[in-house]
Each structure stands twice: as structure tokens, then as C-alpha cells.
Amino acid sequence: MLHVDDLTVTVPGRTLVDGVSFTLPAASTLALVGASGSGKTTTALALLGEYPPGARVTGRVTVAGRHIDSVQPPPPGTVGFIPQHPATALNPVLRIGTVLRQIAARHGTAVHEALRKARLPGDRDFLRRFPHQLSGGQQQRLVLAHALLADPSVIVADEPTTGQDAVTRAEVAAELSGLGIAVVLLSHDLELVRELADQVVVLKDGRVVEFGPAVLDSPRTEYAKALVTAQPREPEPRAEPDVLLEIEDLGAGILREVTLDVTRGERLAVVGRSGSGKTTLARCVAGLRPWSGGAIRLAGRPLPQRRDRTDLTRIQYVFQNALASFDPHRAVVDQVARTAVRLRALPAPTAREEAAETLAALGLNRDAARRRPHALSGGELQRAALARALLARPDVLVCDEITSGLDPVTQAEVLDLLTDLDVTLIVISHDLPLVARIADRVAVIHDGRLVEHGPARMLGRPARRVLLPAPDQ
Known part of the structure; x- marks a missing residue:
């Protein structure tokens, strides 16, 4: 069905893929895994006849x-592609049914x-919606429908x-496993790989370092072992500091009367x-x-809806899609x-040197x-996005699923960077094990309401019932 034989892709000054070979039978799933920049995406795009500009x-x-x-390139329809960020593949001005x-x-x-x-669903109400009216999980499934x-x-x-919660992740896994066609899966979610993949290809610096059906259960190379075992450091216990950020009866869109606070230097996870x-x-x-x-x-002062430079500087946001x-x-x-120039009024040369440092x-x-x-890996871009926010010297850093899509090693490194920062963190995440490792406290949001708020180590049954799929899923 699918054969890749000694694929090598080079651009000036770099080899992106170096002698990659594998075979995928019909109705089987092959997973490409490896750290950011290992060559997974370049290999996958080769199946569509797409390569970086100037590539040999x-x-x-x-x-x-x-x-x-x-x-x-393959004739239209031969190879379907589901991108990491589905919204980028959906037409925002056409209704779902029209495009389908x-x-x-x-x-x-x-x-x-x-x-x-x-x-x-295939009802008229659903087909008349626009992509922005769907959740992230629904957008992902819509892109799958386009490919099918x-x-x-x-x-x-x-x-x-x-960036999908545990319930949506289980649904996506079920969809992919039930397609009955060959699937090439690029993922840092090793549990998903274990669940779906018949064969696993481990890439490092563009080369295959391991290949087989049980790579994740019995890794042979030190690199593969690091991918499987990578974990961020546990956060150190914190003394109870003073309240820095207060949210009181907040309503916005789906949100209904959400009240919680974040103390100075705390790491709060919102799940x-x-x-x-x-x-x-x-x-x-x-x-x-x-x-x-x-x-x-913030620090006892009401924040306006329209922020001035000082308020923008004090609270910075790091986006999921870097x-x-x-x-x-x-x-x-x-x-x-540019952050230091615009928000701290630094001269451009000084700001550039501070950015580089x-x-x-x-x-x-x-x-x-x-x-x-475009020349950086996903992990490198996420570090750059984090640096950009930190150059504002904020009091509060809001991180929206910033480890989603990163391999376990890079994810652990980014989380360690976050835990070392002298800043109050608000981390948006679906990953309960990650939350347990990085967060001091957890706020659980369900249908726009705060259903639980407390220490991460005491995350209770209501939260797990909200976040985890039912046993039969």
C-alpha cells in the first residue's frame, strides 16, 4: 500500500530526512514519533509530494x-491529510454543509x-453552522470528514x-481505529500511539533509530527510552502567599459567574x-x-476591559498555536x-540583545x-513564544495548552522552564497527569461554570468525572 525507500531530504545547510525507509500495509496504522525537529513532518508531507522550498x-x-x-504528486484523494490545527484547513466564511x-x-x-x-451529526442545524461555531474536537472530526x-x-x-480533552481524545482514537484504511500517525501522545499503531518508527535527526511493533514497550536505544520515560520535575511546595489576581462572578460567552483567585507566585491549572x-x-x-x-x-486594582500598556505588560498570554x-x-x-520595544520602551538594539539572551x-x-x-520546530517555536511573553516582564503568564503537540522530552523541558520562572502562572490544559506535576491548584470548568477549585493533589471525583471518558469509551 505505502512504501518509503531511502528517502532523503536536504535543504541548504541541513539534512531534514536521512535515508528513511518503511512499509505500511492496507488498513494498518504506522506512527512516526520523535522529538521536535526529528523529521516526522517532512517525512509525512513527502507522502503528499510536498517538500520545503529549495529541497533536494x-x-x-x-x-x-x-x-x-x-x-x-498523488492524484486528488489518494492521500488525505488531517492537520494539527484543524481551524487552519476550514473555510471560515462558508457553512459546513456547503463545503461538504x-x-x-x-x-x-x-x-x-x-x-x-x-x-x-448530519442534521440541518449542524450543516448550517460555520466552523468557528464548533469546538476544537468537532473541527478535528470535520477535517476528517473532508478527507474521507x-x-x-x-x-x-x-x-x-x-489540545483535546480526554473524552475528545478517546473519540478521535476510536474514529481513526475504525476507518479501515491505512493511517500514518504523527504524534507525541505515546498512549495514543500504543493504542492505535501496528508499527512505530522512531526518528532522531532525520534518521530511523528504531522500527517495530513494540518499540514503546521495549525501547532499545537511549533516545527511545528518553522519549518513553521523560517527565518534568515535580513542583516544590509553596508557602501560602498573598492574592495577586481575583476573578469575581465573571460572565463572558459560555462563562457563568466564575469566581476564583490566584496567589502571587502560584501555578494554577484551568482544566x-x-x-x-x-x-x-x-x-x-x-x-x-x-x-x-x-x-x-490585579493586586487589588480592577482591570478595565480595554487595557493600557501597563496592564498589557503585567499579564501576558502564550498561545497554543505558536x-x-x-x-x-x-x-x-x-x-x-518587539515586545520589549513596544511594552517597555527599550531601544531596538537593546531589546534585540535581551531577546537573544x-x-x-x-x-x-x-x-x-x-x-x-517556519524554519523552527514546534518545540523551538513554543520556546520563542514563551520568550516573547517573558520580555514584557509580566506578573502573570497565561499559557494556553502550550505543551500540546510537543514530544515527551521537549514537553518535560518546557514544563521545567515554566516551573523555574519567577512569575504567577495560569496554565490551560486537558492533561491531568501534566496538571498534577506542574500545578499548585486546579480550577475545573464545565459548561461555563466552576465545578471544583482546590489543591492539585486533591483533584476530586467531580473533576475526573468531567474530564475523563466513561469506562466503555
Whole structure:
């Protein structure tokens, strides 16, 4: 079904993929795993005949008996692709049903069957919605429905559970396992890989270091062992400090009368299913969206809906999709430096030097910092996004699923960086084990309401019932 033979992809100054080979039979799942920058995405995009600009490619890729390269890409529908961030693949101005019918007409397939396989409703109300009216999990399943309408031989799924809660993750896993076609899975979610993959390819610096059905259970190389065992350091207990941030009876969109506080230097995790209101709460705190009722106070002073430079400086937001938050045409170090110029009025040369030093402290050297965003791995971009926020010297740092889509080693490194920061943290996450390791306290949001709030070590049954799938899922 799928054959990759000695694939090598080089760009000036770097080898992205070096002699990668594997075979995937029909109706099987193969997982590509490895740290950020290991070559997973370059390998996966080769199946679609897509390569970085100026790349030199050798080797051979064959899908369903067809040779695939940049000159001869696969015919439409041969390979389906599910991106890590589904919203980027959805047309925001067309209704869901309109796009589905257009794709179905092109390929001669049935909309209702694709929706059934993707576990989405097919009623008129759903089909008349726009993509922004769906939760993240529904958007992911809609992109899957688009791919299925083309009747593909292979589906490439790039981090399909990134940023999804445990219930949605279980649903996505069930959808992918029940497709009956070949699936190439790119994932840092090793439990998902264990659940779905028949074969696992471990990549490091563009090379295959392990390949087989039981790689994650019995890793042989030190690199694979590090991926499996990587864990962030446990947070140290904190003395009870004074209250820094107060949220009182907050209402905004789905949010209903949410009241909680965050103490100075604390790490608060806000958890809940997709669409529960977590990100709405975080954006209100950061001044990125208005609220309809209640109040937010910082150090006892009410924060206005429209923030001035001082208020923007004191609360900074790090977005889940780091790539989308950067200008693709400018060097990363210049964009990071812009924070210090704009919010702290530093001269541009001083700000650029401070940006370079901060990036280096977070593990991004000066050579990497001078690149444009698309030339960095996901883990490198997330470090850059973190550096950009830190250059404001904030009192509160809001991190929205910033470890989603990172491999276990990079995730542990980023979490260790967060725990070492002298700043109050609000972390948005679906990952309960991660929350237990990094957070001092947890706020559980469900259907727009605060259903539990307390120490992370005492996360109770109500929270777990909200966040975890039922036993039969």
C-alpha cells in the first residue's frame, strides 16, 4: 500500500530526512514519533509530494502503486491529510454543509457516510453552522470528514489529539481505529500511539533509530527510552502567599459567574473539556476579549476591559498555536524583541540583545533565533513564544495548552522552564497527569461554570468525572 525507500531530504545547510525507509500495509496504522525537529513532518508531507522550498530529494515514495514526488504528486484523494490545527484547513466564511457537498460532488461520494464515520451529526442545524461555531474536537472530526469524502488510500494524521480533552481524545482514537484504511500517525501522545499503531518508527535527526511493533514497550536505544520515560520535575511546595489576581462572578460567552483567585507566585491549572469555557476565561484575564459581568482585579486594582500598556505588560498570554502567532516573514528574534520595544520602551538594539539572551536561556541559540518561524520546530517555536511573553516582564503568564503537540522530552523541558520562572502562572490544559506535576491548584470548568477549585493533589471525583471518558469509551 505505502512504501518509503531511502528517502532523503536536504535543504541548504541541513539534512531534514536521512535515508528513511518503511512499509505500511492496507488498513494498518504506522506512527512516526520523535522529538521536535526529528523529521516526522517532512517525512509525512513527502507522502503528499510536498517538500520545503529549495529541497533536494532522493529515494522513492510509492502510494497505492503510484510513485510520488514534487513533480508527480498523488492524484486528488489518494492521500488525505488531517492537520494539527484543524481551524487552519476550514473555510471560515462558508457553512459546513456547503463545503461538504462541494467535496462530495467532486469525488462522487456521500456526505452522510463521511459524517457517520467521523462521528458527526448530519442534521440541518449542524450543516448550517460555520466552523468557528464548533469546538476544537468537532473541527478535528470535520477535517476528517473532508478527507474521507475523497475516498483516500492513506490518511496522514498530524497530532490529531493536540489540545483535546480526554473524552475528545478517546473519540478521535476510536474514529481513526475504525476507518479501515491505512493511517500514518504523527504524534507525541505515546498512549495514543500504543493504542492505535501496528508499527512505530522512531526518528532522531532525520534518521530511523528504531522500527517495530513494540518499540514503546521495549525501547532499545537511549533516545527511545528518553522519549518513553521523560517527565518534568515535580513542583516544590509553596508557602501560602498573598492574592495577586481575583476573578469575581465573571460572565463572558459560555462563562457563568466564575469566581476564583490566584496567589502571587502560584501555578494554577484551568482544566475542562473542549468548549467548556477555559480559553474564554484565560482570554478575559489577559484582556483579549470583553466580559459581560463581574470583575477582574490585579493586586487589588480592577482591570478595565480595554487595557493600557501597563496592564498589557503585567499579564501576558502564550498561545497554543505558536506558529500562527508569529509573522512568517520576519526573524524570530526581531519579533521577540518587539515586545520589549513596544511594552517597555527599550531601544531596538537593546531589546534585540535581551531577546537573544532570553531565547538562549530557553534553549534557542542565536543561529536559530535569526531564522523565520517556519524554519523552527514546534518545540523551538513554543520556546520563542514563551520568550516573547517573558520580555514584557509580566506578573502573570497565561499559557494556553502550550505543551500540546510537543514530544515527551521537549514537553518535560518546557514544563521545567515554566516551573523555574519567577512569575504567577495560569496554565490551560486537558492533561491531568501534566496538571498534577506542574500545578499548585486546579480550577475545573464545565459548561461555563466552576465545578471544583482546590489543591492539585486533591483533584476530586467531580473533576475526573468531567474530564475523563466513561469506562466503555
